[in-house]
Amino acid sequence: xxxxxxxxxxxxxxxxxxxxxxxxPPGPPARWRQPGEPPSPLDLLERLRMMSPEQRELFLxxxxxxxxxxxxxxxxxxxxxxxxxxxxxxxxxxxxHQLPPEKQQVFRNLFARFLNxxxxxxxxxxxxxxxxxxxxxxxxxxxxxxxxxxxxxRPREQxxxxxxxxxxx
Amino acid sequence: MRCPVEVGNDAExxxxxxxxxxxPAEQEAFELHMAECSACREAASRQKAVWGAxxxxxxxxxxxxxxxxxxMRIAVHDRVSWWRRLEFSWxxxxxxxxACAALFGVFLLHGPALHTVAPAAPxxxxxxxxxxxxxxxxxxxxxxxxxxxxxQLDAPASTPAGSPEGS
Numbered sequence: 437x438x439x440x441x442x443x444x445x446x447x448x449x450x451x452x453x454x455x456x457x458x459x460x461p462p463g464p465p466a467r468w469r470q471p472g473e474p475p476s477p478l479d480l481l482e483r484l485r486m487m488s489p490e491q492r493e494l495f496l497x498x499x500x501x502x503x504x505x506x507x508x509x510x511x512x513x514x515x516x517x518x519x520x521x522x523x524x525x526x527x528x529x530x531x532x533h534q535l536p537p538e539k540q541q542v543f544r545n546l547f548a549r550f551l552n553x554x555x556x557x558x559x560x561x562x563x564x565x566x567x568x569x570x571x572x573x574x575x576x577x578x579x580x581x582x583x584x585x586x587x588x589x590r591p592r593e594q595x596x597x598x599x600x601x602x603x604x605x
Numbered sequence: 606m607r608c609p610v611e612v613g614n615d616a617e618x619x620x621x622x623x624x625x626x627x628x629p630a631e632q633e634a635f636e637l638h639m640a641e642c643s644a645c646r647e648a649a650s651r652q653k654a655v656w657g658a659x660x661x662x663x664x665x666x667x668x669x670x671x672x673x674x675x676x677m678r679i680a681v682h683d684r685v686s687w688w689r690r691l692e693f694s695w696x697x698x699x700x701x702x703x704a705c706a707a708l709f710g711v712f713l714l715h716g717p718a719l720h721t722v723a724p725a726a727p728x729x730x731x732x733x734x735x736x737x738x739x740x741x742x743x744x745x746x747x748x749x750x751x752x753x754x755x756x757q758l759d760a761p762a763s764t765p766a767g768s769p770e771g772s
Contacts, residue, residue, distance in 0.1 A: 477744050477748030480744060481748055481749070498742050499746070506746075506750075507749055510749035510753050513756070514749065525759070529748070529751060529755060532751060540751075543754075544751070544754065547757075562757075565758055
């Protein structure tokens, strides 16, 4: 009888303890930042997106006019995206952001060289990069070694695309 | 001699008389007074009877093994460990401790601290302003540049894969 009472008391205590957890609203599992870990740039962008225009102005005021205009333009593009577009871009950025800083810089330099190509060639290279991105590393290497690829792109373009592809996960 | 009952020191006078603590002069004076005062005479008679009974009482003799048994009890008490004596002294505290634990449990479950895990957040405008001041503007600028770069590289593929240029 005493054991029965003890078990009942334990069950009551367990119920009381689990009640606050059950009352918690459902939601995605939170990713807790470690103490001292700086906020992700994506977090910063989201905070900036959620700010009022006045608060955003306050933030942008800290930039010199030329840089401010560029940031404002990019930020406007980011804010004006649909949720799906923004989610896709955030995914790509997370992959990019996980690269070591030196590889990120290589990627930026290659992109700068890409921008130096004529617009029509840029279009072709962009399409090719999209295809490469969807391939496995082995498929990617076969594609880069293929006759079609060498025939389609000039040596400088092949180098840019080949090195960009090497940075893909 | 004035009557001790009237003076208010009858207890001291009667005890002194019964125990023989009076001087001969005081005793003679009190006896002369008692010859005339029936109340003092009667009180002195009762007092004498009490003292006579006390004098007649004899304490019972201590048994022969009393000292031995007393020493044994002292020795046994000394051999009991300190924690046994402590345990005994803690016994009354056990129900008090259980009651305190129960109260603490109730406080944890229903106290205000559980329902306010985080301190009250500042108003949204203030928080937003603090965010704006704390955010690393250079990092945001770089992230936006990188995102713009990725966006420019993310145009949907329009040409079938593998189709050679000009073919």
